[in-house]
Amino acid sequence: MEFSSKLLENAVYEISQLPGIGKRTALRLVLHLLRQDIDQTTRLSSALVNLRTEINFCKSCHNISDVELCEICANPLRDKEVICVVEDIRDVMAIESTGQFRGLYHVLGGKISPIDGVGPSDLFISSLVDKVKAGKVKEIIFALSSTMEGDTTNFYIYKQIEPYEVVTSTIARGIAVGDELEYADQITLGRSILHRIPFENSLKS
Amino acid sequence: MEFSSKLLENAVYEISQLPGIGKRTALRLVLHLLRQDIDQTTRLSSALVNLRTEINFCKSCHNISDVELCEICANPLRDKEVICVVEDIRDVMAIESTGQFRGLYHVLGGKISPIDGVGPSDLFISSLVDKVKAGKVKEIIFALSSTMEGDTTNFYIYKQIEPYEVVTSTIARGIAVGDELEYADQITLGRSILHRIPFENSLKS
Incomplete structure (x- = not known):
């Protein structure tokens, strides 16, 4: 693509650095911003900078939060003995929207993936193990995606907390x-037969 | 969607104001930025603000340009007697990439569209008519998209320049x-039969 303006080329380049956005889409977005009021662009760019500079994470579950302890961790009605291990905030939002979980979360911030250079020390695993060690946790629910990276991460954490008295479970696949x-x-169907549940249980929700 | 952070919610909201980007995609983009170096976010936001505040348009063809007269208009090798009328800079880039056009462009900045509140006075039509009036233009090529808005715009401009001595043409549909x-x-096929060209001409490029 040949651009008639350096400013335009630069803006298109920076937007096209975002995942899933090519140069063509980036150009479309930039032209849209040029047609809109200048306020929209300043609001967008300051929202991004503010987020990136002032973002905070819950000191307990590592979820994104504006306060030290996030709303979920601070809620006295939540069951502090059950912790659901997830990859990022999107998973927390997805599970919260089901209304089926009353425990707490632990956000790892990713999955172990040697190919992407992500090792166990890059994730919030030790703080999870510390919680288990402290003896206040009864159950750990693994809710990572069932990819090779997800399974590896599950297994790594499982090995770390195995010596302690804690029930581990994983969300049902089927x-x-x-x-x-x-x-x-085939794999999903196979698993759903292998891990079939009593029929009466399926009537519950 | 329920967010655990106002900063996050705000950033997602602003990104989702862009065309074709929903809240889910916006959240994915924001989480990506959070995982990257802070420099990427500052570069992105300043590129957008710089573009929006310092953008200039060629005083002759109204294309985006960092200098007063864009590269194409300033090029002495281009044929200044042939002007191709297009909607926006993307069309200029598309036609330039074919390498088949050696004339100049005239960027309207949109199409006449009463439904979107865009009238003839919102577009750079009068400056095009002025160029024709000055008598230096031999041919006007309409290269707007063949939608109702495009056809309306073509016809409106055609009526304005009809009194003057200028050839008007429109790019071939087929x-x-x-x-x-x-x-x-059917419509495209029908037009391609109606506007068939001598076979020898088709051998040229």
Whole structure:
């Protein structure tokens, strides 16, 4: 792409550094901003800078939070003995929106992935182990995605907390509600048969 | 979506104001920025603000340009008697990349669209008419998209410059090179038969 303006080229380049946004889309977004009021651009750029410079994380679960202890961790009605281990804030939001979980979360900040240069020390694993060591946790629920990286991370953490008295579980994998069996992949269908549950339990929710 | 942080919510909201970006994608982009070096965010936001505050347009063709007269208008090798009328800078870039056009451009900045509140006075039409009036232009090529808005704009400009001695043409519509006839839409196929060209001409490029 040949640009008639350095300013334009620079803006398009910076936007196209974002994941999933190519140069064509970046140009479309930039032209949109040029057509809008200048306020929209200043609001956007200051929102990004403010977020990046002033962002805070909950000192207990490492979720993004404006206060020292996030709303969930600070809520006296939540069950502090059950901790759900997730990758990032999106997973917290997804699980919260189901309304089915009343425990706390622990945000790892990623998954162990040697290919991307992410080792156990880059994630918030030791603080999770410390919580277990302190003996106040009854159950750890693994809710990472079931990829090789997710499974590796689960297993690594499992090995760390195995010596202590804590129940570990992982969220159920199976056919999604409403899905047709014939379109399900073999591994998922296989697991859903292997880990079948008593029929009466399925009537509960 | 419920956010655990006002800063995060604000950043996601501002990004999701961009066309084609929903809240989910905005959150993904924001989390990506949080994982990157802070420099990336500052570079992105200053690139946007700089573009929006310092942007200039060519005083002749209204294309985006850092200098008063854009590279194309200032090029002595371009044919100043042929002007191609386009909607925005993306069309200029697309036509330039073909290497088939040696004339100048005139960027309207949009199309006449009463539904979006865009009237003739919102576009750079009068400056185009002035160029024709000055008598230095031999041909005007309409290269707007063939939508109702594009056709309306073409016709409006055509009516304005009709009294003057100038050839008007519009880019050829037809079956795209490499496309199968059976998948072409009826209108395009119909036009490509109506506006067929001598076979020898088709051998030229």
